[in-house]
Structures are given as C-alpha cells and as structure tokens.
Amino acid sequence: MKLGILTGGGxxxxxxAAIKAVVNAAAAGGHQVLGIRRGWGGLLDVDPANxxxxxxxxxPLDPVAVRTIDRTGGTFLHTSRxxxxxVGPDDVPAFLRTDAGxxxxxxxxxxxxxxxxxLGIGAMVAIxxxxxxxxxxxxxxxxxxxxxIPKTMDNDxxxxxxxxxxxxAVTRTVHFVHQLRTSAGSHERIAVxxxxxxxxxxxxxxxxxxxxxxxxxxxxxxxxxxxxxELLMRDKKDxxxxxxxxxxxxxxxxxxxxxVEAGDEDAYGHRKLGGIGQVATELLKQRxxxxxxxxxxxxxMRSGSPDxxxxxxxxxxANLATELATGxxxxxxxxxxxxxxxxxxxxxxxxxxxxVDVEALYDVEAYRPTARNVDGRAMFLS
Numbered sequence: 001m002k003l004g005i006l007t008g009g010g011x012x013x014x015x016x017a018a019i020k021a022v023v024n025a026a027a028a029g030g031h032q033v034l035g036i037r038r039g040w041g042g043l044l045d046v047d048p049a050n051x052x053x054x055x056x057x058x059x060p061l062d063p064v065a066v067r068t069i070d071r072t073g074g075t076f077l078h079t080s081r082x083x084x085x086x087v088g089p090d091d092v093p094a095f096l097r098t099d100a101g102x103x104x105x106x107x108x109x110x111x112x113x114x115x116x117x118x119l120g121i122g123a124m125v126a127i128x129x130x131x132x133x134x135x136x137x138x139x140x141x142x143x144x145x146x147x148x149i150p151k152t153m154d155n156d157x158x159x160x161x162x163x164x165x166x167x168x169a170v171t172r173t174v175h176f177v178h179q180l181r182t183s184a185g186s187h188e189r190i191a192v193x194x195x196x197x198x199x200x201x202x203x204x205x206x207x208x209x210x211x212x213x214x215x216x217x218x219x220x221x222x223x224x225x226x227x228x229x230e231l232l233m234r235d236k237k238d239x240x241x242x243x244x245x246x247x248x249x250x251x252x253x254x255x256x257x258x259x260v261e262a263g264d265e266d267a268y269g270h271r272k273l274g275g276i277g278q279v280a281t282e283l284l285k286q287r288x289x290x291x292x293x294x295x296x297x298x299x300x301m302r303s304g305s306p307d308x309x310x311x312x313x314x315x316x317x318a319n320l321a322t323e324l325a326t327g328x329x330x331x332x333x334x335x336x337x338x339x340x341x342x343x344x345x346x347x348x349x350x351x352x353x354x355x356v357d358v359e360a361l362y363d364v365e366a367y368r369p370t371a372r373n374v375d376g377r378a379m380f381l382s
Contacts, residue, residue, distance in 0.1 A: 001326055002032040004121040005061070008039030008132030009081055012153050012165025013073035013306030014314035015127060020066040021318030022125055027063050031326055034121060035059040039128070040135055041082035044108060047095045048118035058119065070311070073168075073304045081131065084112045085138055109135075113142050123325040125318075127151055129163070133333070133349045140346060145330035147321045148346050153302055156200035156355070159348030160335035161378040164317065166203070167309040169196065169301040170380075173207035176297055177245065185241040189291040190232050190284060194277025196301055197249035201356050203301075204249040206380060209369040214244045217280070219251035220356050221364050225280070228367055229287035236290070246367075252276050254283070316341055339379065357381075 003026055007015050023033045036042040037057050047053040069076050086105040096111060116124065123145040126136040129152035140146050150157040153169035173195055184191040197203045201218020208216030214235035217223045235244040253259050260275040281294040306314065317334045320341055324332050332343045356362060361381055363370045371381060
C-alpha cells in the first residue's frame, strides 16, 4: 500500500517526529509513503497530467529521507490553511479555472479525490486540528480511506484528551513567564502575557497554574477590567518585589466587548486573533496608573524542538495511525482517553467544542486557576 501523509494548519513541535514514525512503521511493513507538501494545498495544486506538478507538490519518503527530521520542530513538509471545499477564485490552480467557473468559493473536493487516486494513494494520514481534520472527514465520506492525528497547541480538538504540541507550548510559556519576572520585578511593573488560545483558554490556564502567576484570563470567561485591576494591585502590594503578572488567552474578551480580530477570514472562516493583551494592558494602566509590560508570546510558543512528552505522543499516535491505515481502517481519529491510547470515529471532531471546565478548574471571581478536584482528571486537566 502507498500511504499519503500531510500536515495542515498551524505548525507545532512534534510534527516531524510523527512524520518520521509513520514512514518508519510503514516501511517496516513493506508499505510506501508519499509526503504531500503544504497540507491540502499540495493536493489541490497537483495536475495529474503534469509530472512536474506532481514533483513540486509531493515528496516520496523513506527512512533515509526522514532520518534526522525529528530533531527539529515545525514540519518539513510545510503547511497551509487550504480548504479544498472552499477555494477562493484567486486560489484556484490555473489548470482548473475553466472547470471551476464563477466567482466562488469553489468546492474542489472531487479534484482532490481524483488526485489521490491518480497518485496511487491507498490511504491518507492527515495531521492537523479541527479545520484540517474537518476536510479529512469530508474525504472519508467521499470514500477515501483516512486516519487522522490531532495536533494543536490549544489542545482543543474534540474527541481526545491530548493534541500534539500542547505540552511544548505550555513548557515554552512557563519558561518565558519566569524569564519575564526579572524585568517585571526590576521595574516594579504589572506584566500581561498574551498566549495563543482561540476558543479554549487551556493554554493560559495551565501555563498560569504551573508558573504561579497571579491571575489568568481565559477565553471562556469575559473579564471585568475594574475587578482585574483591583486584584493585580493587591497582588503587586503583597509581592516583596512589588510586581504582578497575568496570562491572557488571545481569544479572551472584555465584559460586554467583542473578540479582537483582524484581517480577512481564512478558508475555514477564521480571522487572525491577537491584541487582546494590548487592550487589557491599556485598560489596566488607565485604572492603576502603574507601569506595564505587555508581552505577546505568539509564535514563540510553537517554535523550536518538541519536549519529551510531545515526542512520546507524536510517535505513538503515528504508530497507531499507521497500523490503522495499513489495516484498512478509515474515518478514525487516534486519541488519548483517560491516559490510554485509542482511536475514535473522526466524526467526533465536529461533535462538540472542547473548552475549559470552568466550574472545576477556574475561579471566575478571582481570575485564577483552581484545581478543586483532580481525581480522575486527564493529566493536563482537560
């Protein structure tokens, strides 16, 4: 069998380890692997009648080709946020524009299915978050065998307790928070650290919980700037070094306000988030009169090599996915449930929205993580 493999959406540490593990496991079983460049965008750009097009958008993979890729972060296959079911007129490949017609957006799923068959791919292994995997589910319904591996540093793919990239993102955040303490303390300021997290505030919550910052604002709970300012001033006064720190999810909102977004919607209907930390900083400065530090961690959270936990999960997810794909399974999502590796129907990705259990893990009055009862909870309190 020939497996196709791709990575879509945002990059996270651990993707290369997963790719390598799939290739090695497939080769050990006598199977081939074809890497697809730039996620679903690579398949979209393939013209089966043009060998150069195939060469540019795909990459045959064997154990030698992937021997060292797990030593770095990111994805050496590259990635994109392409949604073949919703392609804008400017993004339709030139060789398809006559067939597509109209202003769009265009559903080019049939072309993707045709390309997969033309490349001789017997099953696809797709590594991604909600958006990437939602199109994977579409392919499953179109009859393409597909197995999915969840990745996102927000840890918010529904159906699994853990997604590749989350541990490293939290580790990075804790590290930078502690580093920032030196400046916050030296200047006796209030520091606001903005972290990734669109719908789920788990990254802000867990990072704050582990680093011991004073307050944490999450996506699930709109915050009152007056109350937050009062609490931070109290924290600052109680700190012998006379500073305070907080984390905030990029998807957080002020009470009565809207989410801070910019730019046009992508193919999955999302606009770029970022800037609520700056808004919060200005609101707090107005209310406290204190010197402020605003630090947006952004891509630093998803850069660099994976930590040991993300390596462990990436490799085990990849081995399980390869076993399923080569065994004839389709429409499955590899997952961690209650600490155990397993697989669930891919339909679970769209069955709900994974968010912080506010009642159990967050004090909405104090803007603080609070683990009231961890007995029986997943390792990362999800």
